[in-house]
Amino acid sequence: MQFDRELGYLVGGVLVVLVLATAGGQLLGRRVRSDAGRATVANLNARIAGWWVMCAVFGLALLTAGVGSVVLFGLISFLALREFVTVTFTKRSDHQALFWTFFVITPLQYWLVADEWYGLFSIFIPVYAFLFLPITNALTGDMDQFLERTAKIQWGLMICVYLVSHAPAILLMLDIPGYEDQNGKLLLYFVLVAQASDVLQYIWGKLLGRRPIAPNISPNKTWEGFVGGVGSAVALGTLLWWATPFNPWQSALMSLAITLMGFFGGLTMSAIKRDRGVKDYGTLIPGHGGMLDRIDSLCFAAPVFFHLTRYYFG
Amino acid sequence: MIAALVAAFVAVLVRILCGPTVRYLRDIEGAPPRVFFANHSSHLDFVVLWATLPAAQRARTHPVAARDYWTRGRVRRFIAGRFFGGLMIERLNPTSEDNPVEQMLRVLDGEDSLILFPEGTRGTGEAVAPFRSGLFRIYESRPDVELIPVYLENLNRILPKGEFLPVPLLSYVTFGEPLPRKDNETRDDFLERARETLIRLEAA
Numbered sequence: 001m002q003f004d005r006e007l008g009y010l011v012g013g014v015l016v017v018l019v020l021a022t023a024g025g026q027l028l029g030r031r032v033r034s035d036a037g038r039a040t041v042a043n044l045n046a047r048i049a050g051w052w053v054m055c056a057v058f059g060l061a062l063l064t065a066g067v068g069s070v071v072l073f074g075l076i077s078f079l080a081l082r083e084f085v086t087v088t089f090t091k092r093s094d095h096q097a098l099f100w101t102f103f104v105i106t107p108l109q110y111w112l113v114a115d116e117w118y119g120l121f122s123i124f125i126p127v128y129a130f131l132f133l134p135i136t137n138a139l140t141g142d143m144d145q146f147l148e149r150t151a152k153i154q155w156g157l158m159i160c161v162y163l164v165s166h167a168p169a170i171l172l173m174l175d176i177p178g179y180e181d182q183n184g185k186l187l188l189y190f191v192l193v194a195q196a197s198d199v200l201q202y203i204w205g206k207l208l209g210r211r212p213i214a215p216n217i218s219p220n221k222t223w224e225g226f227v228g229g230v231g232s233a234v235a236l237g238t239l240l241w242w243a244t245p246f247n248p249w250q251s252a253l254m255s256l257a258i259t260l261m262g263f264f265g266g267l268t269m270s271a272i273k274r275d276r277g278v279k280d281y282g283t284l285i286p287g288h289g290g291m292l293d294r295i296d297s298l299c300f301a302a303p304v305f306f307h308l309t310r311y312y313f314g
Numbered sequence: 315m316i317a318a319l320v321a322a323f324v325a326v327l328v329r330i331l332c333g334p335t336v337r338y339l340r341d342i343e344g345a346p347p348r349v350f351f352a353n354h355s356s357h358l359d360f361v362v363l364w365a366t367l368p369a370a371q372r373a374r375t376h377p378v379a380a381r382d383y384w385t386r387g388r389v390r391r392f393i394a395g396r397f398f399g400g401l402m403i404e405r406l407n408p409t410s411e412d413n414p415v416e417q418m419l420r421v422l423d424g425e426d427s428l429i430l431f432p433e434g435t436r437g438t439g440e441a442v443a444p445f446r447s448g449l450f451r452i453y454e455s456r457p458d459v460e461l462i463p464v465y466l467e468n469l470n471r472i473l474p475k476g477e478f479l480p481v482p483l484l485s486y487v488t489f490g491e492p493l494p495r496k497d498n499e500t501r502d503d504f505l506e507r508a509r510e511t512l513i514r515l516e517a518a
Contacts, residue, residue: 078482095477099481102481282484
């Protein structure tokens with residue numbers, strides 16, 4: 001991966017936004033009077049502080065090129081899986097299967113990314129791990145709720161590990177003619193659009209949100225937030241076309257795919273939370289909740305963005 | 315010095331492995347002696363409870379351990395006896411010379427604290443078993459010692475009874491208020507009250 005002027009612009013742009021957001025949060029903090037307003041601003045400032053840390057960690061990972069990104073997303077998967085399994089009902093007899101999931105399958109999947117072994121990377125979990133886990137559970141002899149228990153572990157692995165591992169794959173397993181050694185920008189572009197969509201939906205929703213899309217699942221997801229957030233994130237993605245192998249309208253369509261998948265990712269992961277009766281998956285990132293609360297949109301968007309790019313541009 | 319560094323390192327490792335969310339409903343920074351009594355479903359119970367204590371208190375807090383189990387084999391003897399400074403008690407055939415309660419009182423009289431699992435053995439994690447009477451004997455004869463309930467969640471999922479390898483889920487540790495004193499309470503009423511106070515600390 002090379003460091004060119006465009007990468008510098010992207011990183012600089014992120015820094016400018018963070019500085020502006022921090023200044024804005026401080027100004028808001030001086031102006032609000034009501035208790036509810038103060039709580040919202042305190043949460044907003046905690047979120048902004050969280051963003052500084054996340055951007056710093058992600059920047060460090062990009063600096064070390066491939067290895068850093070594989071390690072970073074591997075850790076993200078590990079922490080997300082930990083939160084997922086913690087809020088999911090598992091039985092004593094699932095212990096062996098869980099041990100394999102955490103300590104063997106997850107590291108192997110990321111080793112396949114680092115090794116750039118695309119063929120096995122794309123089927124290792126959906127074929128081998130998905131057959132191995134029910135076998136392990138069946139061998140314990142405990143058939144109580146067997147299908148549910150097996151499916152939960154499989155789905156946790158799918159969301160937290162398989163889907164997330166497509167993010168570093170953008171860096172390491174896409175060979176785009178005329179865009180050699182520049183995939184770092186594409187990974188940054190993907191993460192920027194996905195996360196900006198989250199933030200913009202939150203802002204539009206706070207400002208204009210009236211009509212909830214799925215009130216039973218997430219009262220904070222509104223039509224106003226959705227349209228405003230997706231619209232402005234697609235606009236941002238389109239304006240960043242110069243950092244990608246896409247032309248402006250291709251970049252617009254790619255951003256649309258990322259933001260739509262991201263929205264549905266957030267919705268699906270919220271549905272699981274409501275089903276389990278928890279508000280957040282964890283407390284790892286102050287203001288944001290757990291790791292899985294932060295990356296729910298990224299999970300669903302990563303494989304779709306990866307494969308669209310691979311199919312049309314690879 | 316080295317022992318303290320190793321202890322601090324182990325405490326950090328334990329906290330990474332078991333990811334405990336710790337709640338202190340009462341400040342426990344002050345001077346011992348105290349008895350921390352907790353539900354028991356995993357070998358990790360006393361380790362995590364120890365790791366979530368204020369650093370200065372760890373060296374002065376001794377888990378009460380069953381001699382029949384924890385002195386079997388060198389590894390167990392080292393972990394429970396040497397490293398965690400466990401108090402080995404006879405749970406199978408207590409005699410007046412070899413009396414668990416007397417041993418515990420001696421530790422408390424030396425201004426050190428205890429970690430006690432009043433269920434007497436590890437359960438499945440689904441229910442908290444009735445308490446054995448040792449806690450009541452301490453309550454009766456040492457009115458100045460604070461009895462602090464500590465509710466431990468999910469540790470039986472991280473390392474269940476009978477498993478050797480842990481699965482790194484997240485756990486919850488809740489330190490409750492010291493058990494208030496009550497007059498004219500029978501042994502069984504006290505033990506049931508202590509048990510219910512502990513169960514009410516459940517986080518979820």
